[in-house]
Amino acid sequence: MSVIICFLIAFKINVDSIPNQLSQKASENTDVNRPNILLLIADDLGYGDCSAYPNHEPDAKTPNIEKLAQRSVLFTQGYVTSPICSPSRLGILTGRYHQRWGTHTYTNANLPNDETTLAEYLKSKGYKTALFGKSHVGQAEGIMEREFPRRHGYEYFVGRTGGMIDFLTHTFEDQAKYPKPLNVFWGFGPWYFNDSVKEVEGYTTDILTDEATQFIQDNKKAPFFLTMGYTEVHAWTHQIPDTALVRLGINKIENWDPKKEKALEWVVRDGLGQYMENGRTRLLWHLSQLDSSVGKIINTLEEEKLMDNTIIVFISDNGATDRTAGKNTPLSGGKYLLEEGGLRVPFMIGFPSKLQSGSVYNKAVSSMDIFPTIMGLCNDITEFTSSHFDGKNLVPFLNGEDTAVPHETLYWTGLSLSGSIPKFEDMESTEAKSYHSVGGDDSGWAIRDNDYKLRYFGRTKELKLFNLKNDIEESNDLSKSLPETVKRLKNKYYKWHNTDMHLPTLN
Structure with a gap:
């Protein structure tokens, strides 16, 4: 995830753990004493697929991510701030609830000018900052917009700003085949290279991995913050190079042809893993590409003797979805939804000189903790007070100095707070299949308070209560037997929403 570099004195790191060539130059350039930060963000990777x-x-099977876990703290109850990508990435980058500025879904995601991102903070501290892959922290339609990576702290950017990156087609001609706005939204066509748009050739994850390894080699003597915004294992998982299709023994699925059929008809038949031929096989191939990329980046750090001085964070932006045949085992629900499968994700932080390698942490933590934890590892909470963040510096909790729960309470909003359930005359129709592939109700809110989780379904106005300590699958509704707990958590959520977040009042 992130490789954090701070002053050795501030870190109190044993100099012997740093490569000799760096320690010899410490008097000439204090930057060499600061740890690097690597932030690895997987896309739609489910709890059951790691x-x-x-x-x-x-x-x-993700052996390289397993290797990463062996030098990290693995979180079994690691949550993101949203079950969908844009808001979730805002929570990671700011360490704060994105609801504070009214963002709860990708269609209204934005990054206010007065919010500081992790990239901006580290750049101000002298870090070389880069983002390779998917950004998607809002609807950045121009290079001067706040949501564009180079306008919120990334000096180098290669990739796309939307929610999807096509795995194989990266030319202007490819993009021109499709009508607006799908030609951009679905990720077809050229990429940004800093502020310029260029065509590229090759498989997306390979291109991004090559950019990452080159960046590490070019900046091995300077502190760097590298973010990998993977598009694996997001759609389009039908896209696999021909040579790999032969090895897998499966057929090629062509991209949507707007001259032959409507977009939604193609999406349901071929674009969604739950309906496409060999959907799970395709998902697993993409999972192997994600894992391979992680392995190549780790190998580069090892070859450059940077591993000991690199903080690495790995996280998924939200849970898996049936739409790509992903799995969140043993959790219920998935992407788009406020069940555990949409919110609880693979998550680990590694920095062996400060955190115990191969350890497991079983209390609830949040993706909002990444920013303040990085600052805590650097002993560098100077510009911000702890009250600035909604996340927590996890270092004292992970080292046993603080035995309390980092977050007694966590809050979530769905993609919308209310709405009607669409009715379909034909449940086998394209429209019905597309809607129900989301998995169910995409509205409402949720609160986790210690072991209890209250879920409000905005469309049905139903409330359900679960004890996650005993019921990780959220299968036993306790709302009827514990009405006072339901009332207490409902009031607590309303206070957070109406007063703390200053959002439109809920009744």
Whole structure:
């Protein structure tokens, strides 16, 4: 995830743990004493598809991510701030609830000028900052907009700003085949290279990995903050190079042809993993590409003798979705939804000189903790007070200095707070399949308070209560037997929403 570099004196790191050539130059350039930060953000990676976790799906194998877990603290109850990408990434980058500025879904995501991102902060401290891959912290339609990566702290950017990056087609001609706005929204066409748009050739994850390894080699003597915004294992998982299709023994699925059929008809038949031929096989191939990229980046750090001085964070932006045949085993729900499968994700932080390698932390933590934890590892909470963040510096909790729970309470809003359930005359129709592939109700809110979680379904106005300590699958509704707990958590959520976040009042 992130490689953090701070002053050795501030870190109190043993100089012997740093490569000799760096320690010899410490008097000439204090930057060499500061740890690097690597932030690895997977896209739609489910809890059950990461083999670093014991209850993963048997067919999900991520050996390089497992290797990363062996030098990290692995979080079994690591939450993101939203079950969908744009808001979730805002929570990661700011360490704050994005609801503070009214963002709860990708369609209204934005980054206010007065919010400081992790990239901006580290750049101000002399870090070389780069983002390779998917940005998607709002609807950045121009290079001067706040949501564009180079306007919020990234000096180098290669990738796209939207929610998807096509895996194989990266030319202007490719993009011109499709009508607006889908030609951009669906990720077809050229990429940004800093502020310029250029065509590229090759497989997306390979291109991004090459950019990352080159960046590490070019900046090995300077502190750097590298963010990998993977598009794996997001759609379009049907896209696999021909040589890999032959090895897998499966057929090629062509991209949507607007001259032959409507977009939604193609999406349901071929674009969504739950309906496409060999959907799970395709998802697992993409999972292997994600894992391979992580391995190549780790190998580069090892070859350059930077591992000991690099803080690495790995996280998924939200849970998996049936739309790409992903799994969140043993959790219920998935992407778009406020069940555990949409919110609880693979998450680990590693920095062996400060945190115990190979340890497991079982209390609830949040993606908002990444920013203040990085600052805590650097002993560098100077510009911000702890009250600035909604996240917590996890260092004292992970080292046993603080035995309390980092977050007694966490809050979430759905993609909308209310709405009607669409009715379909034909449940096998394209429209019905597309809607129900989301998994169910995409509205309402949720609150976790210690072990209890209250879920409000905005469309049905139903409330359900679960004890996550005993019921990780959220299968036993306790709302009827514990009405006072329901009332207490509901009032607590209303206070957070109406007063703390200053959002439109809920009744």
